[in-house]
Amino acid sequence: MMRSLESTNSLGLPGAPADTRVVVAMSGGVDSSVAAALLKREGYDVVGITLQLYDHGAAVQRKGACCAGQDIYDARRVAETIGIPHYVLDYESRFSESVIEDFADSYMRGETPIPCVRCNQTVKFRDLLSTAKELGAAALATGHYVRREAGVSGTELHQAEDDSRDQSYFLFATTPEQLDFLRFPLGGLPKSETRKLAEELNLPVAAKPDSQDICFVPNGSYAQVVSRLRPGALDPGEIVDLKGQVLGHHEGIINFTIGQRRGIGIGGTADPLYVVAIDAQAARVVVGPKSALARDRVFVKELNWLDGRPLGQEGRSCQVKLRSAQPAAAARVMASPGGGAVIDLVEPQHGIAPGQAAVLYDGSQVLGGGWIVGSELRNQEVA
CATH class of the missing domain: 3.40.50.620 (HUPs)
Structure with missing residues (x-):
């Protein structure tokens, strides 16, 4: 004990x-x-x-x-x-x-x-x-x-x-x-x-x-801080749907985060729109239905492993929190080259945002975690 x-x-x-x-x-x-x-x-x-x-x-x-x-x-x-x-x-x-x-x-x-x-x-x-x-x-x-x-x-x-x-x-x-x-x-x-x-x-x-x-x-004005430090942070750009059709325009990608629903500024659609992706180089915000946010594989960098038992090639069953306020979800974590990890989720999750942390648990114990750099949906049929 x-x-x-x-x-x-x-x-x-x-x-x-x-x-x-x-x-x-x-x-x-x-x-x-x-x-x-x-x-x-x-x-x-x-x-x-x-x-x-x-x-x-x-x-x-x-x-x-x-x-x-x-x-x-x-x-x-x-x-x-x-x-x-x-x-x-x-x-x-x-x-x-x-x-x-x-x-x-x-x-x-x-x-x-x-x-x-x-x-x-x-x-x-x-x-x-x-x-x-x-x-x-x-x-x-x-x-x-x-x-x-x-x-x-x-x-x-x-x-x-x-x-x-x-x-x-x-x-x-x-x-x-x-x-x-x-x-x-x-x-x-x-x-x-x-x-x-x-x-x-x-x-x-x-x-x-x-x-x-x-x-x-x-x-709470993140945009105010970033725009002061980085000229051009509020440069305008396009808001597009999943097919690339222009739906509107925005005043800076820093005003958006993956999974965001409110404040997008696009009305007249049958279903609510969510921020699905942010293309920083093109200053483009991609929006779509909630189903388009579903992801069941998460890629992280800078994995910090705290458990005394090494992760190993076979990986480890665990629970993962992908945002601080979200409940932990069942998953399996595997090490990847370069000090990162791949996390496979048992059930797809929505609103997984690069820059957030993926924190791994075994019950109450923190196994470790890393910074989210991307995600994907392996099985399109579950979206």
């Missing part, structure tokens, strides 16, 4: 808590604040670090901004309240290069990116983790709702106990080496319990609402 390494009173580390330094990534929100406070209460040598990821002056004017402005101030107040040292590190240039620029490029390719995964993959779990080690920490703790468990073949990443709060989809790119150093004190708690703990611990952010938008995207 597997034993959970995470709890609110033990991180599974050797030595007494007082002799064990833990760096906590403090975003200024309730979750990371509670994680820091719980570890401090248990007696760990806690150091709080907040990353300034983009322009402080602009962000302080926005409500709900993450990793800048008000959040930095809130993290500092929490650190003062619980009595731990707190540092703000300027990672703005790293974040811009690794996350924001990649985000813009992805949209220009006709993809639908997930910048939060890239942020965890690069800035937080690569650069910040390295900084934590330089500070002499035995672990880096975060407020993510995932679980880290000891398995027969090594440390495993699992979904949170509270399905409604699970963030494992966004952490699929965590490497085994990073997972050995990371700790997730809240993985076994429901959000309601975290709120209660924040109140009991008298944290100044106890009533603070959760952030909803991507931190650097004001008011």
Whole structure:
């Protein structure tokens, strides 16, 4: 039987808590604040670090901004309240290069990116983790709702106990080496319990609402960010049907994603139209009926395999989530040349978009995942 390494009173580390330094990534929100406070209460040598990821002056004017402005101030107040040292590190240039620029490029390719995964993959779990080690920490703790468990073949990443709060989809790119150093004190708690703990611990952010938008995207306007970074992002183009017949025109492919139904701007059809494909080079958006979205084979790149047992030539039966909000679907994954994978779905799925992640599960365990680069329908009769 597997034993959970995470709890609110033990991180599974050797030595007494007082002799064990833990760096906590403090975003200024309730979750990371509670994680820091719980570890401090248990007696760990806690150091709080907040990353300034983009322009402080602009962000302080926005409500709900993450990793800048008000959040930095809130993290500092929490650190003062619980009595731990707190540092703000300027990672703005790293974040811009690794996350924001990649985000813009992805949209220009006709993809639908997930910048939060890239942020965890690069800035937080690569650069910040390295900084934590330089500070002499035995672990880096975060407020993510995932679980880290000891398995027969090594440390495993699992979904949170509270399905409604699970963030494992966004952490699929965590490497085994990073997972050995990371700790997730809240993985076994429901959000309601975290709120209660924040109140009991008298944290100044106890009533603070959760952030909803991507931190650097004001008011959810992706097009505004991309068009500022990439001139020509809003160049017009054609909207065509599956046969190539022009149905209308658009003002930039970055306003569309595979599977989109609303906002296409084409009326007068008998059945609803969906975005089926985006041809970035031709600035063309292809639309069609929902049946045209059916796919049962998915191609991914940069497969990150977390399970201690190798994937092998024969592949592995699993479940796969193709978007964060969608339920997992039965599938089989097989490795492909170049570090990618091919995922065959038992039943066709709709709206599979390049740029999103395909995250593989065995029950609650995260086996790994990769970035979707394409998909196809093997059996046309099932569409």
